[in-house]
Structures are given as C-alpha cells and as structure tokens.
Amino acid sequence: MTTKITPDTYRSYRNLPPLAGLCTLAQAAKPGLSIEACTTRLKEIHYALKRLQEILTARITSEPIYELKTGFAHHAHLCAEHADALRTRVGEMREPPLGLEAVPHPAWEIFFDEILAARTTEELLVGLYDHAMPELHSLMFHYSEDTNPLTDAPSRRVLRFAMLEVEDMIDFGEASVDALVTPDFRTGFHEWEELLQNCLKAVDGKIPVESLERQYSATPYVYDPLPKRDERWKDQWNQGVNAEAFLYDENMPAKAKALMMLFKRIREVDVPEMMSSILTQTKGKPSKYYRDMTRQMWDEARHAMMGEVGFVALGVDWTAARITFNWSMRLNTECTPMERHAVLYFIEQGLMPRTGKRYEWEVAQESGIPLMATIQDFDWADEVLHAAIGRQWYIPEFGHINKALEYGDKCWSKITSNWQEVREKGLTSHENWWPALYSQACKAWGATADAKALAFATTYDGKRADLKEIHAD
Ligand SMILES: [Fe+2]
Ligand SMILES: [Fe+2]
Numbered sequence: 001m002t003t004k005i006t007p008d009t010y011r012s013y014r015n016l017p018p019l020a021g022l023c024t025l026a027q028a029a030k031p032g033l034s035i036e037a038c039t040t041r042l043k044e045i046h047y048a049l050k051r052l053q054e055i056l057t058a059r060i061t062s063e064p065i066y067e068l069k070t071g072f073a074h075h076a077h078l079c080a081e082h083a084d085a086l087r088t089r090v091g092e093m094r095e096p097p098l099g100l101e102a103v104p105h106p107a108w109e110i111f112f113d114e115i116l117a118a119r120t121t122e123e124l125l126v127g128l129y130d131h132a133m134p135e136l137h138s139l140m141f142h143y144s145e146d147t148n149p150l151t152d153a154p155s156r157r158v159l160r161f162a163m164l165e166v167e168d169m170i171d172f173g174e175a176s177v178d179a180l181v182t183p184d185f186r187t188g189f190h191e192w193e194e195l196l197q198n199c200l201k202a203v204d205g206k207i208p209v210e211s212l213e214r215q216y217s218a219t220p221y222v223y224d225p226l227p228k229r230d231e232r233w234k235d236q237w238n239q240g241v242n243a244e245a246f247l248y249d250e251n252m253p254a255k256a257k258a259l260m261m262l263f264k265r266i267r268e269v270d271v272p273e274m275m276s277s278i279l280t281q282t283k284g285k286p287s288k289y290y291r292d293m294t295r296q297m298w299d300e301a302r303h304a305m306m307g308e309v310g311f312v313a314l315g316v317d318w319t320a321a322r323i324t325f326n327w328s329m330r331l332n333t334e335c336t337p338m339e340r341h342a343v344l345y346f347i348e349q350g351l352m353p354r355t356g357k358r359y360e361w362e363v364a365q366e367s368g369i370p371l372m373a374t375i376q377d378f379d380w381a382d383e384v385l386h387a388a389i390g391r392q393w394y395i396p397e398f399g400h401i402n403k404a405l406e407y408g409d410k411c412w413s414k415i416t417s418n419w420q421e422v423r424e425k426g427l428t429s430h431e432n433w434w435p436a437l438y439s440q441a442c443k444a445w446g447a448t449a450d451a452k453a454l455a456f457a458t459t460y461d462g463k464r465a466d467l468k469e470i471h472a473d
Pocket of ligand 2: 383
C-alpha cells in the first residue's frame with residue numbers, strides 16, 4: 001500500500017532539503033497573496049522607506065548632535081537602498097507604470113508629515129524610532145508571513161535583508177531615545193504620540209482619516225538650512241588654520257600632516273550638512289539620483305567619523321580643534337541647490353589628480369600610522385565613486401564636462417572670503433588652535449614637536465570660503 005501523498009508526507013530525493021532551501025513543502029503548498037495584494041503592500045512599505053529617507057536627510061543640517069547627524073546620514077542611506085530594491089521588485093510584478101510615486105493612504109502621509117515636522121530632537125527620535133521604524137518592520141514581517149515563500153521568493157529575499165537593517169536602526173534609535181528623552185519630557189508630547197498612533201489606526205481602517213487632526217504639520221514643514229552643532233564644536237567661524245597650506249608644504253613632517261588630515265576628515269561633517277540641502281530642495285529627479293546622492297552623503301558622514309576615530313586612536317582630544325561650518329553655512333544660505341552641486345562637483349573633481357587623494361594616501365603611509373593609511377585608502381576610493389556620481393547626475397545638466405566645471409568654478413568664486421568680515425563682526429578671532437592640538441598629539445606620541453610644524457600660522461585670509469580639498473596656491 002502506498003502512502004497518500006500530502007505536503008507533510010512528501011519526501012524529497014534522499015531527504016535532500018526541498019524547494020532549493022526556501023521553505024518546507026507544507027509552507028509552499030499554502031496559497032499566498034495575489035500579485036495585486038503584494039504590490040499594494042510593497043508600495044506601502046516603499047512609501048515608508050522613501051519618506052524616512054527624506055525625513056532623515058532633511059533633519060541632518062539642523063540637528064546639533066553629531067552622533068545623530070551621522071546616524072541620520074547612515075539611516076537615510078539604508079532607507080534609500082531598500083526603497084530602491086523594492087522599487088525594482090515592484091517593477092517585476094506586472095506593474096508598469098509603477099505607480100510608486102502615489103501616496104498609498106492619506107493617513108500614512110500625515111504620519112510621516114508629522115514626524116518630518118517634529119519640533120525637537122526628542123520628538124524626532126521618538127517619532128522615527130518608536131513609531132515609524134517599528135511599524136515599518138511590522139509591515140515587512142507580516143508581508144513575509146502572508147506571501148507564498150516559493151512564488152514570491154524574490155520579495156521575501158529583499159524584505160529579509162531590509163528587516164535586518166531596520167532592526168539595526170531600531171536598536172540605534174531606542175538607545176538614543178534612552179540616552180536623550182527623559183520620561184518627563186516625553187509626557188509633554190503625549191498627545192502627538194497619540195496622533196501618530198491614530199494615523200496608523202486610520203491606515204488600518206479602524207478609524208476614519210477625517211478624525212485625524214494635524215498638529216506639527218498643520219503648517220507645512222519648512223527646511224532649515226542653517227547648520228547646527230552641539231556644544232563640543234566651538235568657534236565655528238574660525239578659519240585660522242589653513243590645512244591645505246600645511247599639507248602641501250614640503251617642509252612639514254608627515255606625522256604632523258597626518259594629524260592635519262584628521263582635522264580635514266572630521267571637518268567633512270559640513271558635507272552632509274550641505275548635501276542634505278541639495279537632496280531636500282531638489283525635486284523631481286529619478287529615484288536613483290536620490291539613492292546615489294544619499295550614498296555620497298553617508299560616505300561624507302563616514303569620512304568625518306574616520307577623523308574622529310583617528311584622533312581618538314592617537315590619543316588626541318579633537319574638540320581642541322576649531323571645526324568651522326563656514327562652508328555648509330555659506331553654500332546653504334548663499335547658493336541655489338544647483339550651484340551647491342556644482343561646487344561639490346568642482347571640488348571633488350579637484351581631488352582626482354595626483355596631488356589630490358593619492359597624495360593624501362601617500363602622506364598617510366609615510367606618517368607611519370597604519371590606521372591613517374587605512375583611512376586615506378578608503379577615503380580615496382570613496383572620492384573616486386563620488387566623481388562617478390557627479391558624472392552621472394551633475395555633468396548631464398551641462399552636456400559637457402568643461403562647461404560643468406566652468407560653472408562649478410564660477411559658483412565657487414561667488415563665495416568670496418568672509419575672513420575679515422566674520423572677524424569684524426566679532427564672530428571669531430580666528431584663533432590659531434594648531435600649536436595646542438599638535439603639542440597635545442606630540443605628548444600622546446611621546447615625541448618632541450617639530451619646530452616648523454609648531455610654528456605654522458597660515459590662515460584662510462583671502463581664500464574662498466575655505467579651500468577644502470583644493471590645492472592651496
Ligand atoms: Fe569626503
Ligand atoms: Fe566626496
């Protein structure tokens with residue numbers, strides 16, 4: 001007598017894992033969601049990722065706390081990557097035109113509008129990580145449970161990877177809420193949290209959308225372009241130490257140059273502050289534009305953190321340096337998004353010749369600090385990628401690289417030196433902080449300071465906003 005074939009009794013050849021290892025036969029033998037139900041739900045998830053990317057990006061500039069600025073840049077990148085993967089997946093499900101730009105539900109829109117408009121860092125953190133991210137995770141989880149693991153294996157794969165990173169983001173967010181949001185403070189915005197939860201109920205059809213009353217988004221959100229930093233970042237108009245002049249001075253020792261490069265790295269926190277404004281104020285580009293530019297923004301945040309790590313590894317307190325926000329402040333307030341992109345491209349293009357990133361890597365190797373070589377090696381690779389991103393998204397606006405560079409140079413020249421002006425206004429005295437920082441490093445190294453390096457006192461007086469990566473002339 002033969003055993004009746006059922007999904008539970010069916011055996012694969014010599015008990016090999018069935019179904020290419022996707023799931024059990026019983027799991028695959030249950031019907032799942034229809035393509036229509038799948039695309040509807042994936043679009044809802046895609047919309048959430050896209051909105052989170054936008055919110056995290058938009059809030060980088062005005063967020064004072066450095067750990068959050070860099071965290072937001074990271075998470076914006078992760079959301080952009082997963083949104084892109086879902087977009088591709090939806091496109092595989094008989095869905096052209098994709099309809100991915102549509103708002104899946106009005107209450108879902110209010111939910112994200114409210115978080116974007118959060119009045120404080122605390123509310124933003126709670127909105128993002130205690131409400132939005134867990135909801136996003138739950139949508140992904142339930143989709144994966146409900147869909148057929150064989151027929152819809154490609155979607156489940158995309159979501160499985162996404163859930164891993166959403167979990168990481170929630171961990172970061174919960175730890176940040178624990179560190180920064182006191183229960184007392186939180187009671188102050190209890191009503192707002194209730195509104196967020198009601199939005200989710202409305203999305204589920206449990207309450208009518210009409211019952212929702214916008215709070216922080218009652219007046220539309222306005223992007224704040226002014227870079228803010230926490231209290232560790234002092235004297236932010238200071239342009240008293242010309243890092244490039246030092247770096248390209250043949251008389252300076254490589255180890256001291258390595259220290260100056262770490263300053264240049266951590267100063268790069270101004271790039272996410274500026275790219276946030278380009279990304280937020282440039283509308284209507286293809287989704288890959290936002291994905292690529294967000295990747296670049298995250299890389300620049302990472303470069304700043306490489307500087308932070310380098311200082312700590314060398315036993316140096318980086319807060320002794322004066323890390324200016326002059327560049328992001330001026331570009332964000334004096335240039336259009338297109339002009340900012342032009343300046344960014346112009347500067348990054350200047351890093352490609354032998355005197356740019358390769359030189360920094362060579363100096364790093366020469367410094368005898370192995371970590372420095374690692375940092376500059378990857379920094380260089382990232383900048384090559386950024387030049388490619390510029391070729392993809394910036395140059396086509398002009399049709400030709402020369403025209404694009406010319407425009408970038410012109411925009412950059414618009415930012416004339418404000419060295420005298422900020423001093424006259426009493427915003428800074430351009431204190432030369434370098435000798436103190438260098439002495440501190442020498443002490444940590446147990447080495448005597450080089451007399452020439454110690455005496456360095458070249459400022460950015462008369463130079464463009466600051467020379468950034470451009471070779472000092
Ligand atoms: Fe960079
Ligand atoms: Fe870059």
